Amino acid sequence: MLLSATVCHARSVPPLEGLEALRKGFGGISDFTAEISQEKRLSLMKRTMVMTGTVRFRKPDLFYMELNPPFSSRMLLRDSVIEQAGPGGGERNRIMLPPEQGLKRWIAKLADPVTSLPEGVGMHADLSGGLYTLTITPAGKGQVKALTISFLEDGTIRRLVISEQNGDRSVMTFKKLRRNVGLVDKDFRLE
């Protein structure tokens, strides 16, 4: 009985509340850096890939990720354009996302209070000991099956899970997250 009284159980909260919590928490963040560890389970690979690295983010549309060896690579998302550089900065790869999936657009959506759920997506929210877990499931036949983001009330992201239609799954865990450190343009360069 004593134990059950101290364990924090996850309870469902209205999705709108979860989304608003994310919005509010994110509202106070202009940039952040963090260390990450990532686990990727891909149909092309026999074993789960485990990797570490760092990420940087700056509003409204910059996201940078650098992975450590043996999978060393760097990735820069500038709104809807992803640039990837291989080991040693060798081959560059550029991928263009659909404009409506651009980072700026998502961040802009977080600028105003959320009064209704976005159309075309399913949403589920849990709250457990101050940790929100928001699961977004886009409708339609897109590549992403579900996106789960876990975050604290102050906007600190803890975990990001991307599940795909083909069974592939990535789990990214954030550590040592530092907010509003004053990141500048040179922190978002692939060179």
Add this chain to the structure above:
Amino acid sequence: MPPPTAPRIVSWVHNASCRHLEWIFRVTTTRPRLVMCAFLVALALSGISIATIRFDTDIFHLFPSQQPALRLLLDSLEWSGSAGEAYFLLEGDNRALPREAGRFAERLRQARVDGQPAFRRITWQVFDENQAGPFNNLMAYAVAHPQIFIAPGDVQRFSRHFETLEVDASLHRLQSGLAGQFGGAMTGLAAADPLFLRDLILPRLKAGSQALDLDPSSPYFLSRDGKVLIMIAEPARPVQDMIFARKLVAAINEARAGAAVSISCAGAHISAVLDEQAMKSNVLISIFSSLLVVLGIFYAAYRRLLPTLLIPVILACGVILALGTAGLFISSIHIISFAFTALITGIGTDYSIHLYDRFHSERAAGKNTEEALRLALLNTGHAVFTAAVTTALPFLALGVSDVRALSELGLLVGLGVVFSLYASLFFLPPLLIFMERRYPVVYRPIPSLGLRGVWRLATGRPGTITLLTLLLTSGLCWAAFRTSFDGELKNLQPRHSEAFLAQERIERHLSLSPKQMLVALEGTDLTDVLARAARVEELAGRLQARGEIMGWSSLGRIINGPAAQAEVSRLLRSRFADGTHVAQRVRMQLERQGFSAGAFSPFLDSIGRFGQAAPVNGEEAIARLAASPLRGIVDHHLVKDGKGYHALIYLHYRGDEFRQAAFLAELRAIDPASRATSLDLVSHQLAEAVEQSFIRAFLISGTLELFQLMAHFAERPTGIFYSLFPVIAGSASMLGAMVLAGMKLNFMNAMVLVTILGMGSDFGLYIRFRVCADAPDVREAQFVQIGRSVFLSALTTIVGFGSLAFTDYGAMSSIGWATNLGVGFTTLFALVTLPAVMALFASRHR
């Protein structure tokens, strides 16, 4: 001995003209009601004929489509469908462009015409999630069939990708890529091509896929300078459906209302509707403004209301009867040709001026109504008749032109001139008789408008005036030799039309090169067509190597032709003779690096088949491309229709460094059945057609006009000189003045050289015809009377053409300016130089 045939004909024509005018005088003065009834019947019949005429708006229909270059240009527009596409240019804050483009695209998708979607397709962004699968399929096919997609020179690099170290490096790169990817966007592509063979294929596909010069880093169709975002849409119905086109433009205007960025549009639908609107507005403004000014001039000079009000009736009759008669010969009239009937306002008023001025002058001189009318109709009327015929002939002679714009213009204006003359001859006498009975007035002398002073000056200093004329003409003649020809068709379009300006901006911001030539190889057998295209591609390669062209695109730049495929297949067979072993080794390397080799089975199987590589049927390769996101490349470069296959090669060039004549000769030697087109070639061939039309019309109208002048001046042959001198000197001066003003001849205003001959010869004719007395004071009075008519006629002609000069249409404006200069100089020489020449001749005779 009977007189020779020519003089007999001349004499017969002269007498017939006089008898004809006498008949008109008789019938109009004795049976006016019958005349009115006959005219009403003719107008009713014309109305029926006009109802059968179709008014055409397609600009390309103005030019002779049997010209090879224009024919191919029209074919290619039809094939590519670009003739029917609508282009939207979004300009403004480049951060706002994507957002506004998204909004606008959504509004266009929602736009409806008659309850149906207005557009079939709207494209404005590079990415389309639905295309990822087909793209991966194409890559899987391409790496399995390198003989189609790898250039022969790249086979060595291709085979190096399969060396042990290279495979390891590629797989390491793949691992990093998969680890670093956000989501699983590249998983499908990785399975299709784990060794990055696409590095040899994609640059080639990319180079061949660009029809516009776009920013490669942008997910939108954005110009490299980031200033313009282009959206391409396919309207639901063809441009020929003008009712749909008008509703479409209304829907577009609604969709772009309130946008935060500037949105302009181009394309056939928009151009047709906006040009039609611009044309209608231009024509209406021209007609009404020139009519108002012409009526104002007439009333100011003669102060009689009813004759002034008769002028619009005469002009309307001229236009209606001309259109009705033209409808008997042609089933459709282009709207631009129709616009030129505005010229009748200026020319058609001349006859009323001459007839009424003579009548009024004679009445003021004391003649009774019948005598004044007889002199006006039979004496001045004879000159008017000859002048109208000499004016109409050059216009009608243009009817033989192959260029539709010119033939219809000539026919309509020529007939309009003739019918305006007859309307003047038939309507004016009954009206004047009616006025005399109903509203009798005391006729006072009409102001001389300064012409008495002109006569005295010219006859007082004939030598000086003649010398000054010669100096002026010589100077302008010298300048005229520097006349140049402007072959740019776009300069004939409305200069401020939205469609025209948007098209210009597309060329400035998004064109791969300033100019483009299209070469078509056609036939029923695809393999043969592609093989022939490959020979032209070799030639294009040499041109690029020599720096004559900036680049070129064709299907052969993307997929190999039969010969190149055979070569690549031979090399693959020799390098992958043990392909099964290579596949086995790659499989082991995949396993060793932690990959699940089973996921790569199709790729590994294809390696095993490289040892038996053989050329692939062209149709299969093209079908694969057509099923991928690169379908546009196929559509752009290969067309199949009822006549067979058309392989299209585009050569991009800057200007004169591309020696087109030499290229075309070489092309004919390689493939005599090939066709080529470019705007330069179209302009060149049109210039030739216009030149031929010009020479033909000049010879026909010149001969007939000379004959008519000989008939008119049968008893006074010097009249031919008097008629022709002002117009010849005026035409040369017109060309010289155009050079000095920086104006050039073009396809349309070149014809003014023909028509000015007819219009300008009238002035000298009238003066020589009328100024015939021996007594100096009578000669002066005669000059003042006819000079005033000539001056007012020239003024109304200038007003008629002047209204064109200020229109937005380059074609009409250039004609307006050229004619105004020509008429202006001709009037100057007729009113100032001719009296001086007369005085010189008179002093010699004395």
